[in-house]
Amino acid sequence: MCGIIGLTGDGGALDAILDGLRRLEYRGYDSAGVALADGGALWRERAAGGSHSVADLAAATAGAPPSRAGIGHTRWATHGSPTVANAHPHLDCSGRIALVHNGIIENHAALAASLAARGHVFTSETDTEVLVHLLEEELAGGAGLGDAMRATLRTVRGAFSVVALAASDPELIVAGRRSVPLLAAFGGGVGFVASDVSALLGRADRYYALEDDQVAEVRPGRLRVTDDEGREVVPTAVTVDPSWDVVAAQKGGFDDFMSKELHEQPRAVADTLLDRRGADGSIVLDELRLSPYDLRGVDKLVLVACGSSFHAGMVAKYAVERWARLPAEVEIASELRYREHVLHERTLVVGVSQSGETLDTLEALREARRAGARTVVVSNVVHSTMAREADGAVYTRAGPEVSVASTKCHLAQIVALQVLALALAQWRGTMGPAAIASVLDEMQRLPGAVADALSRKKEVDEVADALGDARDFFFIGRNLGYPVALEGALKLKEISYLRAEGYPAGELKHGPLALVEPGTVVVAVLDPLRDKMRSNVAEAAARGATVVSVAADGDRNAVGDHVLRVPTVADPVLAPVVEVVPLQLLAYSLARRLGNDVDRPRNLAKTVTVE
Ligand code: M6R
Numbered sequence: 159m160c161g162i163i164g165l166t167g168d169g170g171a172l173d174a175i176l177d178g179l180r181r182l183e184y185r186g187y188d189s190a191g192v193a194l195a196d197g198g199a200l201w202r203e204r205a206a207g208g209s210h211s212v213a214d215l216a217a218a219t220a221g222a223p224p225s226r227a228g229i230g231h232t233r234w235a236t237h238g239s240p241t242v243a244n245a246h247p248h249l250d251c252s253g254r255i256a257l258v259h260n261g262i263i264e265n266h267a268a269l270a271a272s273l274a275a276r277g278h279v280f281t282s283e284t285d286t287e288v289l290v291h292l293l294e295e296e297l298a299g300g301a302g303l304g305d306a307m308r309a310t311l312r313t314v315r316g317a318f319s320v321v322a323l324a325a326s327d328p329e330l331i332v333a334g335r336r337s338v339p340l341l342a343a344f345g346g347g348v349g350f351v352a353s354d355v356s357a358l359l360g361r362a363d364r365y366y367a368l369e370d371d372q373v374a375e376v377r378p379g380r381l382r383v384t385d386d387e388g389r390e391v392v393p394t395a396v397t398v399d400p401s402w403d404v405v406a407a408q409k410g411g412f413d414d415f416m417s418k419e420l421h422e423q424p425r426a427v428a429d430t431l432l433d434r435r436g437a438d439g440s441i442v443l444d445e446l447r448l449s450p451y452d453l454r455g456v457d458k459l460v461l462v463a464c465g466s467s468f469h470a471g472m473v474a475k476y477a478v479e480r481w482a483r484l485p486a487e488v489e490i491a492s493e494l495r496y497r498e499h500v501l502h503e504r505t506l507v508v509g510v511s512q513s514g515e516t517l518d519t520l521e522a523l524r525e526a527r528r529a530g531a532r533t534v535v536v537s538n539v540v541h542s543t544m545a546r547e548a549d550g551a552v553y554t555r556a557g558p559e560v561s562v563a564s565t566k567c568h569l570a571q572i573v574a575l576q577v578l579a580l581a582l583a584q585w586r587g588t589m590g591p592a593a594i595a596s597v598l599d600e601m602q603r604l605p606g607a608v609a610d611a612l613s614r615k616k617e618v619d620e621v622a623d624a625l626g627d628a629r630d631f632f633f634i635g636r637n638l639g640y641p642v643a644l645e646g647a648l649k650l651k652e653i654s655y656l657r658a659e660g661y662p663a664g665e666l667k668h669g670p671l672a673l674v675e676p677g678t679v680v681v682a683v684l685d686p687l688r689d690k691m692r693s694n695v696a697e698a699a700a701r702g703a704t705v706v707s708v709a710a711d712g713d714r715n716a717v718g719d720h721v722l723r724v725p726t727v728a729d730p731v732l733a734p735v736v737e738v739v740p741l742q743l744l745a746y747s748l749a750r751r752l753g754n755d756v757d758r759p760r761n762l763a764k765t766v767t768v769e
Contacts, residue, residue, distance in 0.1 A: 230247075319353065512559060536574050561757045638686055646745070666694055
């Protein structure tokens with residue numbers, strides 16, 4: 159997720175762009191840049207300053223020429239590290255077209271190869287840069303910038319919003335999008351485009367949402383929107399809540415970041431899956447930096463992580479063992495460090511960390527490297543310490559997660575790890591191309607299934623109401639349902655402060671059952687071992703527990719006082735991605751009923767850099 163702003167017709171274009179970028183920083187902040195129309199040329203400045211890139215950019219633009227039009231970008235890196243060279247805007251070979259982009263261009267590698275063969279020179283590692291060279295070819299062929307954008311977007315696959323400016327027509331800003339939101343707007347005679355309304359509050363008073371594959375041509379006071387065939391269409395007007403301030407707008411109409419991030423989960427999963435399949439159908443993991451040759455002697459995989467990331471690692475263990483037939487262990491990072499572990503050059507250690515900075519996980523990875531193991535990190539932050547130090551990386555593409563309770567990053571971690579498990583299966587020859595393709599096809603259905611699970615929030619709220627003032631919760635599951643139960647318990651305790659423990663369902667009778675009495679709530683994840691789970695549920699119900707179960711739509715014999723239904727997922731290894739959603743919603747609902755600040759729960763921090 160990146161932030162985009164473009165404007166035309168404002169004598170103070172640079173100030174307005176910098177102001178918009180500051181408001182968009184919550185969407186990403188590892189680098190920032192601006193391009194301005196400068197007479198018959200373009201002027202560009204970029205900065206890559208970690209969490210203060212926009213401030214650095216503002217300082218660097220002190221000598222900018224006066225300009226009435228420009229585009230700006232604040233980046234959350236997905237392809238290529240957060241360097242100045244990778245920062246947007248990107249320029250074509252002539253330096254006369256500038257472009258900013260949010261999203262992922264899936265077929266960028268093939269496009270870059272053919273553009274390079276036609277003589278284009280690339281200056282970044284991004285997937286974005288192909289777009290500006292494609293525009294360059296269209297303009298060279300005589301197209302205007304609007305037609306050039308339409309033709310360019312027809313050749314690319316992926317999810318994106320894009321804005322361009324050309325020296326040849328300096329009053330014109332052209333924008334297009336697919337699956338990633340983008341607004342056009344006006345305030346007085348000034349025309350704008352932006353990723354979201356927060357960038358434009360106080361400047362614009364008329365807003366229009368671009369639809370998929372539409373192209374907007376914005377001039378001072380004028381908007382022309384066309385569809386993918388070039389036919390002019392009536393732009394979709396949007397009403398902006400007059401009570402919104404910048405923070406409210408950043409929450410996009412949700413009450414808090416947690417519910418916004420819950421609803422961003424389908425996108426986070428979809429983006430994490432984009433771009434992982436090569437032209438021949440094989441798995442491609444660009445930043446893994448390890449080849450089958452490097453991994454040929456690996457005889458064990460160890461996943462290290464904390465909290466929700468640990469639970470994602472637990473789900474992955476099943477995928478690695480089932481698909482790649484490689485022994486897999488999951489370790490709490492803070493425990494691995496001080497154990498007499500048996501790690502060596504034949505061990506692949508995978509650190510799972512949203513932030514990439516959690517000290518326990520970082521030190522466990524360092525320990526693994528000291529022992530000679532190869533290390534890979536699954537992280538949401540491309541420039542994180544773990545990502546820099548590890549031998550390879552697989553990035554989740556969830557965009558910044560603001561709420562302390564991890565939701566969209568947790569789901570993105572699970573699917574990223576599952577793709578890694580498929581890559582290992584491919585290299586070890588434990589799955590053939592057809593079997594891998596079939597799992598990948600099933601994974602493509604996950605964003606829709608997650609959206610479906612989220613749409614059932616009302617049912618979850620009704621269960622939360624029915625639970626009244628319950629204070630004691632056990633979350634139980636077996637096999638792949640066990641990490642889902644653990645994650646449900648963690649989410650609940652973290653934001654509601656209610657006592658919630660996760661157990662393997664078979665363990666209940668070995669001790670914890672002594673605590674079950676009328677008033678205790680047992681949340682049971684029924685799949686994948688639903689028959690076995692039925693007896694564990696019965697054991698709890700017989701002691702007076704109120705049972706809430708998570709069951710697939712297709713399960714006709716689901717047990718429990720309340721059943722939270724989820725869409726059926728054909729492959730049980732993938733089902734946790736969907737099953738965890740009602741448990742996130744339940745935690746959210748109960749915490750809100752208790753009046754808690756769900757974004758900033760007491761005693762916790764988003765990134766834990768202490769032991
Ligand atoms: O940034 P990390 O993924 O390394 O963070 C690990 C845990 O601190 C984190 O998952 C924590 O448990 C979350 N607050 C859970 O919602």
